[in-house]
Amino acid sequence: MKPPIKPQFADTASWQQADMLMQPALIRTIDNVRKQLEQETTTWKGEYREFPIWPADVSEETQAKIVLLQQELNTATPAQVDDIEDALAQMPQPIPGYELVLSHPQQPDPIIVNVWEICYRICFLNPDAVIAGEAPVQVDTSLIEDDTQAVNWTTLDTKTKLIIDAIFEDLNGVNSAPGDQ
Numbered sequence: 001m002k003p004p005i006k007p008q009f010a011d012t013a014s015w016q017q018a019d020m021l022m023q024p025a026l027i028r029t030i031d032n033v034r035k036q037l038e039q040e041t042t043t044w045k046g047e048y049r050e051f052p053i054w055p056a057d058v059s060e061e062t063q064a065k066i067v068l069l070q071q072e073l074n075t076a077t078p079a080q081v082d083d084i085e086d087a088l089a090q091m092p093q094p095i096p097g098y099e100l101v102l103s104h105p106q107q108p109d110p111i112i113v114n115v116w117e118i119c120y121r122i123c124f125l126n127p128d129a130v131i132a133g134e135a136p137v138q139v140d141t142s143l144i145e146d147d148t149q150a151v152n153w154t155t156l157d158t159k160t161k162l163i164i165d166a167i168f169e170d171l172n173g174v175n176s177a178p179g180d181q
Helices: 012-038 060-072 078-089 115-123 127-131 153-174
Strands: 045-053 095-103 111-114
Touching: 012 045, 012 115, 012 153, 060 078, 095 115, 111 115, 115 127, 115 153
Parallel strands: none
Antiparallel strands: 045 095, 095 111
């Protein structure tokens, strides 16, 4: 798995716009993937995996300690829970990363798609540069209503559907025999 992507922001306004758009983009992405996988014509199967994205300055030793404490919460007594939660509150916490694992009967290995990268393609005008860590985010402001500064749901839905449809078109091209297209 390649290292997680942490977008750079040129200013607070860009961060605020991205913050407003990312959760709706994530929800629309998951919904559009579900629709693709539920089609009777597809033989793709998909499942999501969550993985932690740790801040760069958190050592593997600290990560392991945090994971162990989180696991201990499952079997801890009520008195121990308070102590463990207090300890965890003092430690850095990862943000969740999500992968879509796609499998196909004709494909020997699953195809793994970083869900945040899909959301970057939806929300940003320069997703490739953001994903490569080469440039700060340029938010696609067409996804924001000019008058209310709220999410433009119609534009978001349309762009998300186009991107997810293109991903599945590419996937179907991987598994089609010459002359099937």
